[in-house]
Amino acid sequence: MSRVAAFVFRRKGGKGWHWTDIVTWVWLVGGLFIMFGPAVWLVGSSLKTPAALAEFPPTILPYVTQKVSVEGFDKPFDLYEVTLDDGSKATLAEVRRIGIVSQMVDPKAPGEIIKVNIAQRTPVREMSFATENYTEPFTHFDFFRYLWNSVFVTVVATLITLVVNSMAAFALSKYEFRGRTAAMLVILATLMVPLSVIMVPLYSIVSALGLFNSLWGVILPTVATPTGVFILRQYMLTIPDELVDAARMDKASEWQIYWRIILPLTAPALAVLAIFSVVWRWNDFLWPLIVLSRKELYTLQVGLSIYSGELNVQWHFILAMTVVTMIPVVLVFIFLQRFITTGIAGTGLK
Amino acid sequence: MGHIKLTNVAKSFGNVDVLHGIDLEIGDGEFVVFVGPSGCGKSTLLRIIAGLEKPTGGELAIDGAVVNNVPAADRGLAMVFQSYALYPHMSVRQNLAFGLENTRMPKPEIRERIAEAARMLEIEPYLDRRPGQLSGGQRQRVAIGRAIVRRPVAFLLDEPLSNLDAELRGSTRAELAALHARLSATMIYVTHDQIEAMTLADRIVVLRAGRIEQVGTPLELYNAPANRFVAGFIGSPHMNFLEGTVETNGPGKTVATLAGGHRLEVPLDNAGIANGAKVTVGVRPHHISIGGEQGLPATIRLVEALGSETVLHADVSGQKVLVVAPGQHDLAPGADVRLSLSAAPLHMFNEKGLRLGHAV
Amino acid sequence: MTIDGSGKTGPRVGEIAMAPVRFAMGLVDAPLRKLQKVAGLGGMATFFLLPNMLIFGIFVLLPFFINFAYSMTGGSALFLSDRSFVGVDQYARLFDCSNYLDPNSCAEDTFWTAVGNTGWFVVLQVTLMIAFSLVTALILNRDLKARSFWRAMFFFPVLLSPVVVGLIWKWILQRQGLLNFGLYGFGFDPYAWLNDRTWSFAAAVAVSIWAHMGFYTLILLAGLQAIPKDLYEAAEMDGTRSMRVFMRITLPLLMPNLLVVIVLVLIRAVQIFDEVYVLTGGGPGTSTLFLTQYIYETGFATQLRNPGLAAAASILMGVVLVVLTLVQLGLGRSSDKNGGRK
Secondary structure (H helix, E strand, O other): OHHHHHHHOOOHHHOOOOHHHHHHHHHHHHHHHHHHHHHHHHHHHHOOOHHHHHOOOOOOOOEEEOEEEOOOOOOEEEEEEEEOOOOOEEEEEEEEEEOOEEEEEEOOEEEEEEEEEHHHEEEOEEEOOOOHHHHHHHHHOOHHHHHHHHHHHHHHHHHHHHHHHHHHHHHHHHOOOOOHHHHHHHHHHHHHOOHHHHHHHHHHHHHHOOOOOOHHHHHHHHHOOHHHHHHHHHHHHOOOHHHHHHHHHOOOOHHHHHHHHHHHHOHHHHHHHHHHHHHHHHHOOHHHHHHOOOHHHOOHHHHHHHHHOOOOOOHHHHHHHHHHHHHHHHHHHHHHHHHHHHHHHHHOOO | OOOEEEEEEEEEEOOEEEEEEEEEEEOOOOEEEEEOOOOOOHHHHHHHHHOOOOOOEEEEEEOOEEOOOOOHHHOOEEEEOOOOOOOOOOOHHHHHHHHHHHOOOOHHHHHHHHHHHHHHHOOHHHOOOOHHHOOHHHHHHHHHHHHHOOOOOEEEEEOOOOOOOHHHHHHHHHHHHHHHHHHOOEEEEEEOOHHHHHHHOOEEEEEEOOEEEEEEOHHHHHHOOOEHHHHHHOOOOOOEEEEEEEEEEEOOEEEEEEOOOOEEEEOEOOOOOOOOOEEEEEEOHHHOEEOOOOOEEEEEEEEEEOOOEEEEEEEEOOEEEEEEEEOOOOOOOOOEEEEEOOOOOOEEEOOOOEEOOEOO | OOOOOOOOHHHHHHHHHHHHHHHHHHHHHHHHHHHHHHHHHHHHHHHHHHHHHHHHHHHHHHHHHHHHHHHOEEOOOOOHHHOEEOOOHHHHHHOOEOOOOOHHHEOOHHHHHHHHHHHHHHHHHHHHHHHHHHHHHHHHOOOOOOHHHHHHHHHHHHHOOHHHHHHHHHHHHOOOOHHHHHHHHOOOOOOOHHHOHHHHHHHHHHHHHHHHHHHHHHHHHHHHHOOOHHHHHHHHHOOOOHHHHHHHHHHHHHHHHHHHHHHHHHHHHHOOOHHHHHHHOOOOOOOOOOHHHHHHHHHHHOOOOOHHHHHHHHHHHHHHHHHHHHHHHHHHHHHOOOOOOO
8 A cells, every 4th residue: 555655646856745746646637537537428328228318316337227027917117125114124116106106016925015105215226238229229220321431431531641642742752843842832721721611612512523422522522631741741851862763773663663662661651641541531520511411321420410419319329329439539549549649749730 | 885975964953053064984894983072063973874863964975875865774874872772671682683673584583693692792691681680881782782783884883981980991992892803894983082082993083063173093193183182182191282482494393482481393394384473382291201401491290100100290381291201200299300302202283273294 | 660760660561551552553553654754754743743733623722712703602502603793792791780899780690699709719718728738738748657648648539529529528518417417416406508608608618628638738748848858957956946947948948839839729719610519509599609610501501501601701711710820830930840730
């Protein structure tokens, strides 16, 4: 214990508690709850039955009232812990409730009906995971369809992004040609044109190309990312030009130089871009919302937001689907977090 | 095979002229070294020959055919880069094979050529390693090997030894000379190190500010530098220069008066220079001896005893003179000595730095 | 894996990933060699640049330019050719107010409500975002055990999708939610926070800070770690007090990063949409209606859609963003940092 305490209460310099030490610990421990808490609560809630979700105050863990089937009755009844009038305790099943009086039977001796004031009974609860929250959306809704759409958009958009951006970055880093600066400026200038500014005309262009209500209409406008070109170009600039010269002397064609020399050497930057592209495309919301109006084309994000905006929100399904939507990003976070954070610190991109 | 001719080759980047009309002919099997200070255009010249840069003027011919518009890949040349430019993601073997695969050479022949080059350069144990796992010297051999397997018309080497430490540089230099003897291929070698130039070259091309200063064998350049720049660049330590004026200008003998009033007799024939003109007299540190009564009076400022020889930094009436005297000398800074130039080959340069015609 | 690629893993990972692609790439080589013969090196540069430029041109530059044309037309037709030219009417409509301080006096009152909301949002969110991420960065820059864990913890929500963020908090802030559960323990009655005009706005600010704070913390932390340690050692030798060290050493040296972060936060705050849209849908009423949602709904979602009006509004927003981005690029140049967008 004392070791743990020594670790927890370790202080900088060991000169006694400075107010900044206290702030630090409050901030970090508070952060632990605020940053992870909501997601944990979401996962916990997603395993509760609709009845448990409607309860207030809610329970931390998913509890349901234990059911028991009683001889002579078709339906199983809720089981209660009851304090009888004589002060003794019994575990009884509730057959029906009239006002504040509950009619109960002993499951072991189902013959006799016992009337109990509802204030004298507390439900017998057991932990139960409502896994049907997860399985039902797959069968009853188009959830599987949405999942597939999201995966398709993410994978295809990322592949095209990598190829197209790396080709452009190669041209902009390893060739001297007229208009290179202009091309670079055009690409940088597009940083100033976010989707929210051009969504109206972009919609008409996508429609004119016949891409409205098509996953390609979601994919294509996103693949020529200025940031992608930018980080790949910055990385390629660090590859010595002498390698390109050497390859030219080695009779390599320009295409070969691109894919046999430059691409393999740009792998770390490509990996960063790939991860970012996956996260961006998986999370995209506004543009798919505009382009996709047919239900069977929704991505997860669009489907989720549409369902959660309905009048009778089926929270138990929404929560479970949210968890599923979150899973790939959480996996990316767990395994590639260090990679991403260094990438951001190095390039300032998001 | 391997005959390269440059006619009035010029290069400019924007408004900056890097090369001004270079004329040069390199014979088959010749080892030519381009030497000069950094920024003199020697690397640009090599890259123009390689086809990596386009000349802005003039003509370049390989074996009689003008190649100005032939891409680098099709000139049949191989290049060894200063940084070696080995493909870091490929093994040594793949590095050697890459260029051959691009010519669609049959696999068995590729294997054979790699084996031969590896044997020649003693890099067989490293064939499956990556460049990152090799030492500088080993990488250098791989870079040369990559050129050898191509069996090029000519080898272009861009400061290939500058990334090696001093000891390795010496031994690799000797190996390069042996390699040239063995392959008897044309080699064009760029360096800023005049020792490399002297030891390796059949002919040296001295460049300065985009112009050729002199072309000749190492000893021609050493013994008869065309101008003050070449004289100062070739030879180590570099030549001493003493400022003076022409006193008498006779056939076979010109007398110059130095700053301190001392007279120097230079065996010059038909110098074509007026009496009273300002000149510079050049003498190499190894050719000065100390002692005697007749020489220039000098004060020793610094003594560097190297054991086999002693380097003396002397002051001759305000002008610095370096002397390399064989053996060991018991001299201390501040000592007054006499420097004898009577046995030394003396060079005289006019005000423009051009060397004046010699009697010998 | 290393970012700089000096490690051996980088290329090797790349090689494995490349393996299936190799064959296809090899097939492309022969025709491209012919192209190279004809086009030369300059032509090949164009070839490599072309796909990207084409996509840029069609999906970014073209819409950017025809947006101006859109803003000069009226009606609800989608394609420009079907739309009637109305000159600056759309702009006139947006600015048609009897009192600019009161949105209700304007013809397009929702626009001005959105502008007002966005303005307040930007002021509050940017201030608090900078404060929170700066404090967090300073704390993470201390000599902490398991620093990379703590850093990751604050970064975690950054990767979550706005929809997920919106839903998580909608769930927490609802009547039977976690927040009310917590307050219940202190004797408060459950309250429907998102049905309250003030609280839903506060929730929009708080949730967007929660979701993006980790990103800015990371940039600021990188800036803090770039400050040479010997400066602090020198200050310690001089016996400088810690507040003074912060004001005279940390803050000035962090300033380039801080300025970039401020502008980045500003640019993103002006465009706020996704998570708030899922969280509140703009409501209750129009209390959390922001500019992007106004443009989206005017252009697409309402029955009486008016793309011209939406285009005019988006151009006004674009002007603000261009100014901010130019400021950022200027700052970025002086501090050698580069900021991007999705």
